[in-house]
Amino acid sequence: MAKKAKRTTPADDDGGFPWSTTALTAPTAGAVALFALLVRVMVSVGPYSGEGTPPKYGDYEAQRHWMEITLHTPASEWYRNTSVNDLAYWGLDYPPLTAYQSLGHALLLNASLPTAVALSLSRGFESPALKLLMRWTVLSSDLLVFFPAALYFVWVYCRRNIGGDKEGRSAPWLLAMILLNPCLILIDHGHFQMSLYFAPAFFSHLLGKCLRHQNPIFEVMKLGLVVIGTFALVWQPYLYSLEAVMEVKARFLILLTSLLVNVSSMFSP
Numbered sequence: 001m002a003k004k005a006k007r008t009t010p011a012d013d014d015g016g017f018p019w020s021t022t023a024l025t026a027p028t029a030g031a032v033a034l035f036a037l038l039v040r041v042m043v044s045v046g047p048y049s050g051e052g053t054p055p056k057y058g059d060y061e062a063q064r065h066w067m068e069i070t071l072h073t074p075a076s077e078w079y080r081n082t083s084v085n086d087l088a089y090w091g092l093d094y095p096p097l098t099a100y101q102s103l104g105h106a107l108l109l110n111a112s113l114p115t116a117v118a119l120s121l122s123r124g125f126e127s128p129a130l131k132l133l134m135r136w137t138v139l140s141s142d143l144l145v146f147f148p149a150a151l152y153f154v155w156v157y158c159r160r161n162i163g164g165d166k167e168g169r170s171a172p173w174l175l176a177m178i179l180l181n182p183c184l185i186l187i188d189h190g191h192f193q194m195s196l197y198f199a200p201a202f203f204s205h206l207l208g209k210c211l212r213h214q215n216p217i218f219e220v221m222k223l224g225l226v227v228i229g230t231f232a233l234v235w236q237p238y239l240y241s242l243e244a245v246m247e248v249k250a251r252f253l254i255l256l257t258s259l260l261v262n263v264s265s266m267f268s269p
Contacts, residue, residue: 024155024171032172033147036179040142040189044135048192057124060192062090064116064134065123067106070099072119075237079248084120093251096234105137138188150178203227 021028050058069085069092070078078099081087092099109117109130116122116130158171210219238244 022158022171024151024158024175028172029151029154029175032175032179033151036147036176037139037143039180040139040185043185043189044139046190048131048190052126054124056090057126058192060134061124063102063137063192064125064130065090066092066094066099066102067109068117068119068122070103071106071110071117075099076240076244079238079251080244087251089123091251091254093254095252096238096248100234101141108137109133134192135189138192142188146184147179150175154178 048058048060050056050060056062073082073085075096077085078092078096079087081091085091092102106117112133113127113129116125116127116133118125154171154175157174206223207220210216210223213219232239235245235248238248
């Protein structure tokens with residue numbers, strides 16, 4: 001009696017080559033992550049937006065200036081025009097959570113190169129040491145937040161066989177496509193402009209999961225409480241008055257208007 005032919009998988013066909021496996025092992029994940037890190041380092045060696053170009057020196061200077069402002073002024077004044085916070089010179093227009101991230105990086109810069117974040121005296125400051133530290137702020141953010149999130153997502157995605165067709169899926173390639181996204185690498189590590197809004201995408205995904213639950217109303221209420229609690233925690237320095245909230249919103253509207261103008265100019269004749 002003829003034996004039933006064994007169904008092969010991509011891993012079998014390639015002799016167990018790790019890139020074709022449907023499981024994400026630690027060595028393979030580490031290899032992908034290290035290669036993605038190497039690509040980021042290679043891109044970061046190149047020039048950045050506004051390098052040596054006064055008077056505003058590009059988005060690199062914007063990120064450095066935000067570190068300067070968040071380090072030396074109280075949170076309630078980050079979005080307010082004051083004698084030491086000239087909003088006409090790269091005024092902070094990213095959400096408060098990004099401002100807290102700038103503060104964390106500012107503490108590192110202040111300990112290593114205080115002249116780079118000296119209040120009102122560091123505008124346009126450029127040096128090889130600062131470039132190294134600024135590049136490291138982006139790399140460390142990726143290593144602490146983006147890389148672990150991508151690894152966990154791919155592990156869960158393949159483990160639960162989301163979408164079916166598990167045998168035709170390559171976990172390492174999926175991880176590589178996420179970590180080697182050229183848009184994020186070129187913008188964050190080349191041009192030097194850290195990523196902005198990701199919350200709407202996460203909220204839409206979580207809301208969809210709640211609506212598919214057996215008790216959607218209860219799940220949406222739980223999600224709402226978490227969102228409101230997180231919002232209140234992040235916005236705590238500005239909730240003491242309506243004027244403070246409107247100051248922050250005004251900065252966001254300026255950013256939105258600028259984005260719309262830039263997008264419309266791309267399609268104008």
